[in-house]
Amino acid sequence: MADHALTKETILDTAEQVLRRFGPEKTSVVDVARALNVSHGTIYRHFPSKASLREAVAEKWLHSISLPLEAVFKQECSASERLCLWLKTLIHIKHTLVQEDPELFTMYTTLVEESVDVVNAHIGELISQIIPIIEEGMANQEFKSADASLIASGIFMATARFHHPAHAKEWASPTIDHEFDIVWNLILSGIVK
Numbered sequence: 001m002a003d004h005a006l007t008k009e010t011i012l013d014t015a016e017q018v019l020r021r022f023g024p025e026k027t028s029v030v031d032v033a034r035a036l037n038v039s040h041g042t043i044y045r046h047f048p049s050k051a052s053l054r055e056a057v058a059e060k061w062l063h064s065i066s067l068p069l070e071a072v073f074k075q076e077c078s079a080s081e082r083l084c085l086w087l088k089t090l091i092h093i094k095h096t097l098v099q100e101d102p103e104l105f106t107m108y109t110t111l112v113e114e115s116v117d118v119v120n121a122h123i124g125e126l127i128s129q130i131i132p133i134i135e136e137g138m139a140n141q142e143f144k145s146a147d148a149s150l151i152a153s154g155i156f157m158a159t160a161r162f163h164h165p166a167h168a169k170e171w172a173s174p175t176i177d178h179e180f181d182i183v184w185n186l187i188l189s190g191i192v193k
Contacts, residue, residue: 006036006038006042006046008046008047008056010036011032011036011043011046011047011053012056012057012060014032014035014036015027015032015053015054015056015057016057016060016061017035018031018032018035019057019107019111020104020107023107024054024107024110024111028050029043029044029047029050029053032053051114054111054114054115055111055114055115055117055118057111058108058111058112058114058115058118058119059115059118059121059122061108061111061112062112062118062119062122063122065090065093065094065097065122066122066125066126066129068089068093069086069089069090069093069126069129070129071089072085072086072089073132078137078140078142079133079134079136079137079140079142079143080137080142080143080188080191080192082133082136083130083133083134083137083155084184086129086130086133087155087159087162087163087180087184088180090126090163091159091162091163091180094163094165094168094171095171098165098168098171105165105168109165109168112165123156126156127149127152127153127156128152130152130155130156131148131149131152133152134148134151134152134155134191135148137191141193142192142193143191143192143193144191144192144193146191151191155187155191158183158186158187159180159183159184159187161179161183162176162179162180162183
């Protein structure tokens with residue numbers, strides 16, 4: 001592959017494939033370069049280190065999780081329905097990823113665990129998607145008035161068991177949906193007027 005045709009996106013796509021084949025522990029920049037038929041120096045022109053390449057792969061994966069959540073804002077519904085739909089969509093995305101390819105899910109969560117700044121940015125992005133829903137509910141007098149960013153953060157943290165990868169093994173429980181309903185009703189009791 002010619003160096004001039006090599007883009008960050010091409011490198012990331014190839015890095016994902018190589019990581020999938022060899023796993024995070026065994027994958028090197030040289031492996032990615034070999035798969036692209038370029039020198040490892042070429043990869044370093046786009047990513048200054050192995051860690052930055054791995055962070056970029058993790059960031060791309062996390063973005064693939066947060067992007068579909070934006071569709072929730074196009075739904076015609078109340079703020080409480082939108083908030084519930086947003087949470088259930090996030091949960092569905094994560095549960096589907098772990099069910100369809102548990103090894104790949106584990107690989108990505110390993111990458112994510114190494115990328116604290118990327119994870120914090122992702123969490124910030126998710127919470128920032130909840131804030132306008134809370135603000136909408138307050139504006140329609142559906143939700144109690146309060147600090148929307150604090151409420152959004154609290155809701156995100158209160159539902160972590162259902163979407164945080166650390167709890168992935170618990171998602172197979174036959175009672176997980178009922179347990180979410182319990183937490184959801186508690187959240188509603190705290191924010192609805």
